[in-house]
Amino acid sequence: MANSVVVLTGAGISAESGIKTFRDHNGLWENYRIEDVASYDGFLRNPGLVQSFYNARRAQLKEASIQPNPAHHALAKFEQEWPGEFLLVTQNVDNLHERAGSRHLIHMHGELAKVRCQKSRRVFETFDPINPDTTCVCCSQTGQLRPHIVWFGEMPMEMEQIFAALERCDLFVAIGTSGQVYPAAGFVHHVRGDARKVEINAEASAVSLAFDELRRGPASREVPAFFDEILRLRKSQ
Numbered sequence: 001m002a003n004s005v006v007v008l009t010g011a012g013i014s015a016e017s018g019i020k021t022f023r024d025h026n027g028l029w030e031n032y033r034i035e036d037v038a039s040y041d042g043f044l045r046n047p048g049l050v051q052s053f054y055n056a057r058r059a060q061l062k063e064a065s066i067q068p069n070p071a072h073h074a075l076a077k078f079e080q081e082w083p084g085e086f087l088l089v090t091q092n093v094d095n096l097h098e099r100a101g102s103r104h105l106i107h108m109h110g111e112l113a114k115v116r117c118q119k120s121r122r123v124f125e126t127f128d129p130i131n132p133d134t135t136c137v138c139c140s141q142t143g144q145l146r147p148h149i150v151w152f153g154e155m156p157m158e159m160e161q162i163f164a165a166l167e168r169c170d171l172f173v174a175i176g177t178s179g180q181v182y183p184a185a186g187f188v189h190h191v192r193g194d195a196r197k198v199e200i201n202a203e204a205s206a207v208s209l210a211f212d213e214l215r216r217g218p219a220s221r222e223v224p225a226f227f228d229e230i231l232r233l234r235k236s237q
């Protein structure tokens, strides 16, 4: 019987809320070169371009049309009703999980609504645009603020806590992620052999073969159905 549950989400869970994925048709990487906007070298080369890429995405979070969808709500409801241990790890930098009510949540690739001072490493919440001339409130200098985002070559956040949870979980569910970016793509291999591993995705991912069970379809349909099923099973035991 599943007691400890770890869920990993990717861009696919937010797609139906109107936030673009990275690698799907018309995804973010069709209009931007990864090395220009998602690496520290890219930031050093052209901080204005990188800041404007994140400013636009941060501003989008405030649009009235951008709302959590039934998949985000289903995970928040599951967390509330599940009697065992639960951890939600998201690669997403949007704020839709917390807006849906998820609490035990790790943003392993950072958060759009936060910026960080490179001098003090202090993190600030903001929805305001940042540019290379913005003065940092802690060091009073310009050019020190960067998006609180994990770029390629940087260490994702809270890895110790994530690996510990993966190693003891009984159920691991990966939702809407292409399995192309590590270490998240390798999480399924850190789960015990006798734990249940379920992938929910509109299409096959690069690591589908590592899962016991594949549920194909839109997250807004498959996620509520799957987690209701787990709760019903638990209540009947």
Ligand code: BJW
Binding pocket: 009, 010, 011, 012, 013, 015, 016, 021, 022, 023, 024, 027, 038, 091, 092, 093, 109, 149, 150, 151, 152, 153, 154, 155, 156, 159, 175, 176, 177, 178, 179, 180, 181, 182, 183, 200, 201, 202, 203, 204, 205, 217, 218, 219, 220
């Ligand atoms: C739906 C749907 C619907 C659509 N319903 N589903 C060589 C080999 C192996 C690794 C490396 C290597 N060279 C370098 C590396 C490491 C590198 C890496 O993985 N590179 C690969 C490209 C090979 N990784 C790193 O550098 C990471 N750091 C690191 O490894 O540190 C060292 C370390 C070592 C050991 C332990 C721990 C650490 C950092 C990675 C940082 C990733 N950053 C980004 C951008 C920043 C955030 C931002 O700007 O938003 O994070 S990249 C981008 O990809 C973003 C995402 O979080 C991430 C994953 O994308 P995701 O979520 O999977 O989205 P998509 O678009 O790829 O897929 C969407 C999926 O949804 C698809 O499958 C659709 O089918 C599905 N879908 N609609 C259900 N409605």
